[in-house]
Amino acid sequence: MRYLVSVIHDSDDRATPDEMAAIDVFNDRLMAEGYWVFAGGLGGPSSATVIDNRGKEALVTDGPFVESKEYLVGFWIIEAADLDVALKLATAGSKACNRKVEVRPFL
Amino acid sequence: MNGVNVPEAITQAHHDEWARVVASLARRFGDLDIAEEAAAEAFVTAVERWPADGVPPNPGAWLTTTANRKAIDRIRREDKRDDKQKEAQMLYNDAPPEPLGTIDDERLRLIFTCCHPALAMETRVALTLRMVAGLTVPEIARAFLVQETTMERRITRAKGKIKAARIPYRVPSAEDLPARVSGVLAVLFLVFNEGYLATGPHTDPVRHDLTAEAIRLTRLIRALMPDDGEVAGLLALMLLTEARRTARVSASGELVTLAEQDRGTWDAALITEGHQLVRERLAARVAPGRYQILAAIGAVHTSARSVRDTDWSQVVALYDQLVRLDPSPVIALNRAIAIAELDGPEVALAAIDRLADKLAGYHVYYAVRADLLRRLGRGQQSRVAYDKAIELAGNTAETAYLTRRRDQLG
DSSP states (O other): EEEEEEESSSOOOOOHHHHHHHHHHHHHHHHHTTTTEEEOOOOGGGEEEEOSSSSSSOOEESSSSSSSSSEEEEEEEEEESSSSHHHHHHHHHHHHHTTTEEEOOOO | OOOHHHHHHHHHHHHHHHHHHHHHHHHSOOOOHHHHHHHHHHHHHHHHHHHHHHHOSHHHHHHHHHHHHHHHHHHHHHHHHOGHHHHHHHHHHHOOOOOOOOOHHHHHHHHHHHHHHHHHHHHHHHHIIIIIIOOOOHHHHHHHHHHHHHHHHHHHEEEHHHTTOOOOSSSOOOHHHHHHHHHHHHHHHHHHHHHSSSTTTSSSSHHHHHHHHHHHHHHHHHHHHOOOOHEEEEEEHHHHTTTTGGGGTTTOOBBGGGSSSSSGOOOOOOOOHHHHHHHHHHHSOOOOOOOHHHHHHHHHHOSSSTTTTSEEEEHHHHHHHHHHHHOHHHHHHHHHHHHHHHHHHHHHHHHTTTTTTTTTTTTTHHHHHHHHHHHHHOOOHHHHHHHHHHHHHEEEEEEEEHHHHHHHHO
């Protein structure tokens, strides 16, 4: 079972050196214990471009598809047996990156 | 026919077996939705068949077998429509369930799943009442004063989340158990409290169905986890509170305070059982949790012949202990009520003044305040506080009581 652990924050400030070090430790653990699938940090909403090509012509819009106070700044994709395992990992992940996270299952 | 009263046998089987049937199906098919529906169908079949065929010698086994068959029928039916359901069928196996230890009772798994922390509190309550207690959706909707369709959606959404997010169907590991048990107890306490003093004006002030259900489920947890102090504590607390239920509302539908209750009408059997549990916890010599302390307070009240006879210093000492565990303003407010009896209303009033900001929307705060001011002869201020309490209170019996008190002010 795969889960998306979204990192949610109200600024796109980069992780501090301390946070980065904690994230590295957490990532190493994910890999060592077989939970790691993929992870990454994202540029802020101001760097986003929205494309809608459902009509005749592709519509390109500058900016995020929805303006909000808090937004996705990064994510982990983990492989976990069930939600309890995923929540435990996400709890450790939130502590490591010092940000809020949201856990959602892949279909 | 063997002379058994069939409707009674069905009601009894529903009480005794519902959770077990749902739990064993949930485990076997890995799907709460299928488990719930098949269990409900099995009971419908019992209602149809038992009057003619007689009550089976082992109703639980009959119901489980019937429900299993219904579940398999449903999976086969859906399998034809949707290949995705094949997954569900994979979970089906004919092997007899492995023998389970006490703590691994299937009903216990079911309770832990329904009370999972990833579900909202109101969802946990609804799901527990449906899956474990076997209440129908309309019954639960009525209990919590929401539309049936709203409650149906809430339960459907919860089952969907359990499945999609794979909320596990198991008893938590030893490491997580204390926190998860306390989550389950919080759900049961909420159900009990809603029954003991219903929140809204559009229902009976006291809902015996809910208090009874909460006690029944807590008894079940107690049977499954006999060594857990807080489980025993919550059961004792519920019993000692339930014992006073009939004395709590007057014939005219008015709330009767502890001081004014006819203690002769208290349920002696429940009190005896509650006291025994409290003694058992005292003998365990383990630092008590909040439910055990609340139960001990209940034990002090139910040991006294009257309010004057009550050992208030003991009550205050227990509240002091509770405040250390839970420094919430509501606990502090209850402590102040005991302080009023021990040190007088003036001291108590000073204590609750400090809570004014935090409890500004809580009717009990104003009711306590009004009573203390009344006892101090400050009628005008008391009236203002009663007005505020009445404005905020929802329970009809409580409103009636507060209104009479206010109108009796000189």
